[in-house]
Amino acid sequence: MDRLLALVYLVYLVYLSTAVIGSEKKKHRVQHGPCNFQVTNSLQRDSPPPSSWQERKMERLESSTENNTQWLQKLERSIQENLRSGMEEMKTNAVHTQTAAMLEIGTKLFSQSAEQTRKLIDVETQVLNQTSRMEIQLLEYSLFTNRLEKHVLQQNQEISRLNDKSSLIEQRFSALEARHVEELQGLQRERQQLQDMLERQRRLVTQLHGELGTSTHTSTRLQKQQGILTDTVEQLLAMVTHCNEIPTTPKEEPVIYRNCAEIFRSGLTENGVHSIRPPNSTRTVKVFCDMKTRGGGWTVLQHRRDGALDFHRGWRDYQMGFGDPSGEYWAGNDLIHLLTSSQEYSLQVQLKDDEGNEAYSHYDHFYIDAEDKNYSLHAQGFSGTAGRTSSLTQHGTQFSTKDRDNDRCSCKCAQMSSGGWWFEACGPSNLNGIYYAGVSNVVHYNGIKWYYWKGASLMATMTTMMVRPAGF
Numbered sequence: 001m002d003r004l005l006a007l008v009y010l011v012y013l014v015y016l017s018t019a020v021i022g023s024e025k026k027k028h029r030v031q032h033g034p035c036n037f038q039v040t041n042s043l044q045r046d047s048p049p050p051s052s053w054q055e056r057k058m059e060r061l062e063s064s065t066e067n068n069t070q071w072l073q074k075l076e077r078s079i080q081e082n083l084r085s086g087m088e089e090m091k092t093n094a095v096h097t098q099t100a101a102m103l104e105i106g107t108k109l110f111s112q113s114a115e116q117t118r119k120l121i122d123v124e125t126q127v128l129n130q131t132s133r134m135e136i137q138l139l140e141y142s143l144f145t146n147r148l149e150k151h152v153l154q155q156n157q158e159i160s161r162l163n164d165k166s167s168l169i170e171q172r173f174s175a176l177e178a179r180h181v182e183e184l185q186g187l188q189r190e191r192q193q194l195q196d197m198l199e200r201q202r203r204l205v206t207q208l209h210g211e212l213g214t215s216t217h218t219s220t221r222l223q224k225q226q227g228i229l230t231d232t233v234e235q236l237l238a239m240v241t242h243c244n245e246i247p248t249t250p251k252e253e254p255v256i257y258r259n260c261a262e263i264f265r266s267g268l269t270e271n272g273v274h275s276i277r278p279p280n281s282t283r284t285v286k287v288f289c290d291m292k293t294r295g296g297g298w299t300v301l302q303h304r305r306d307g308a309l310d311f312h313r314g315w316r317d318y319q320m321g322f323g324d325p326s327g328e329y330w331a332g333n334d335l336i337h338l339l340t341s342s343q344e345y346s347l348q349v350q351l352k353d354d355e356g357n358e359a360y361s362h363y364d365h366f367y368i369d370a371e372d373k374n375y376s377l378h379a380q381g382f383s384g385t386a387g388r389t390s391s392l393t394q395h396g397t398q399f400s401t402k403d404r405d406n407d408r409c410s411c412k413c414a415q416m417s418s419g420g421w422w423f424e425a426c427g428p429s430n431l432n433g434i435y436y437a438g439v440s441n442v443v444h445y446n447g448i449k450w451y452y453w454k455g456a457s458l459m460a461t462m463t464t465m466m467v468r469p470a471g472f
C-alpha cells in the first residue's frame with residue numbers, strides 16, 4: 001500500500017507541473033495580446049505580427065503537454081482499473097515491478113516537463129526582449145515626431161511673421177503711392193499755372209515789341225541829331241586847337257647827370273637840389289649839390305643841421321635813403337655804392353660845433369662795397385682839421401643798423417649808439433647818432449660823434465658828408 005501512495009503522490013506532482021505551464025502560457029497570451037502602448041500618435045505603427053516560429057513552438061509545446069496529460073489520464077485510469085481489479089490478486093512481485101516501472105516513467109516525465117518549462121521561459125524572455133526593443137523604437141519615433149512638430153511650429157511662426165512684414169510693406173507702399181499721386185496732381189496744377197503765366201507773358205512781350213518799334217523810330221531820329229551835334233563840337237574843338245597852336249620854343253631834352261660834379265661843370269654853380277642818375281642805375285635820385293665848398297661840385301650824402309629828422313632807422317631805410325635833400329637826409333647806401341664804385345671818389349666831412357667853429361676831415365680815396373658785403377667802408381688818404389687821426393675806421397668795416405648787427409662788438413653798437421654807421425667796436429665816429437642841441441656837460445654815448453675832434457660827445461650843430469670824383 002505504501003508504494004501505491006508514493007505513486008499517487010508522483011502523479012499528483014506531474015499534474016501540478018503541467019498546470020503551472022498552462023498558467024504561464026495564459027499569462028503570455030495576456031501580455032502579447034493587443035498592444036496597449038499609450039502613444040496616441042498618428043504615426044504609431046501596428047506592432048509586427050508575432051513571428052510564426054514562436055507560434056509554432058508554442059503549439060508544439062501545447063500539444064505535447066496535452067499528450068502528457070492524456071497519457072497521465074490514461075495511466076490514472078489504468079491504475080484505478082488495476083486498483084479495482086488487482087486488489088484481490090495483489091501479488092507483491094507484480095506490484096514491485098509495476099511500481100519500479102512507474103517510478104521510472106514518473107522521473108522521465110518530470111525531467112521532460114522541466115525541460116519544456118525552461119524552453120518556455122527562454123521564449124518568453126526573447127519575446128520580452130523584442131517587446132522592449134520595439135518600445136524603445138516607438139519612444140524614439142515619438143521623440144522624432146515631437147521634434148518634427150516643433151520644427152513645423154517654428155516654421156509656421158516664421159511664416160506668420162513674414163506675412164506680417166509683407167503686409168506692413170504693402171501698407172507703406174500704398175501710402176507712398178497715394179503721396180505720389182498727390183504730388184503728381186500738385187505738379188500738374190503748377191504746370192497749368194505756369195502755362196497760364198507763359199501765355200500772359202507772351203502777350204506782354206508782343207505788346208512790348210510793338211512799343212519798342214515806336215521807340216526805335218524815335219531813337220534813330222535822336223541819333224541823327226546827336227551825330228550832327230558831334231560834328232559841330234568837333235569843328236569847334238579843331239578851331240580851338242588851331243588858336244592854341246601859338247609857336248612855342250622847343251623843349252630841351254633834360255640831360256641826366258651822374259653826379260653834382262658834372263652839373264657843376266655844366267655851368268650850374270649855385271647850391272641846390274638836383275636829380276642825378278648814378279652809373280648802372282635806372283633810377284634818378286634827388287640830392288643836394290654843394291657848389292661852394294673847396295671848389296664846389298660836391299654830391300652831398302648826409303646832412304644834419306637841426307635834429308628835425310630821426311636817424312635811428314633800420315637797414316632798409318639806410319639802403320634806400322631817407323629825409324629831404326633840401327633839409328636833413330641820408331642819400332642811401334645803394335646810391336653811395338653806385339657812385340663811389342664807378343670811379344675814384346674822395347670824401348669830405350664838414351663839421352660845425354655849437355659855437356660856430358668849423359672843421360673838416362678829408363679822404364682822398366673813398367668807396368663802399370655793395371649790399372652783399374654789407375656796404376663795407378674803404379677810406380684812405382686822410383687829412384683835415386677835425387682831429388689829427390681819422391675818426392673813420394679805415395678798412396673793411398661793415399655797416400650796421402638796429403636790425404642788422406655786423407659790428408665787431410659782442411654788444412649791438414647800432415642799438416647802443418643809435419643810428420646806422422660803420423661801427424667797429426663800436427669805433428670813434430657816428431655822424432648818424434642822436435642830435436643833442438645846445439651846450440651840455442653830460443656825455444652822451446649815443447649822440448653824434450667824431451672822436452678825434454671833440455671827444456666822446458660832439459655838440460654838433462651841422463654835419464655834412466659829401467663826395468666828388470678824385471682829381472676834380
Ligand SMILES: *[C@@H]1O[C@H](CO)[C@@H](O)[C@H](O)[C@H]1NC(C)=O
Pocket residue numbers: 060063064067
Ligand atoms: C501527441 O500524440 C499524437 C497522437 O497520439 C502524435 O501524433 C504526436 O506526435 C504526439 N506529440 C508529441 C509532442 O509527442
Ligand SMILES: *[C@@H]1O[C@H](CO)[C@@H](O)[C@H](O)[C@H]1NC(C)=O
Pocket residue numbers: 129130
Ligand atoms: C535582446 O536580444 C539581443 C539580440 O537579439 C541581445 O543582444 C540583447 O542582449 C537582448 N537583451 C536582453 C535584455 O535580453
Ligand SMILES: *[C@@H]1O[C@H](CO)[C@@H](O)[C@H](O)[C@H]1NC(C)=O
Pocket residue numbers: 279280337338339341342
Ligand atoms: C656796372 O655794370 C658793369 C657791367 O654790367 C659792371 O662791369 C660794373 O662793375 C658795374 N658798376 C657798378 C658800379 O655796379
Ligand SMILES: *[C@@H]1O[C@H](CO)[C@@H](O)[C@H](O)[C@H]1NC(C)=O
Pocket residue numbers: 372373374404405406
Ligand atoms: C652781412 O650781414 C649779415 C647779417 O647781418 C651776415 O649774415 C652776412 O654774413 C654779412 N655778410 C658778410 C659778407 O659778412
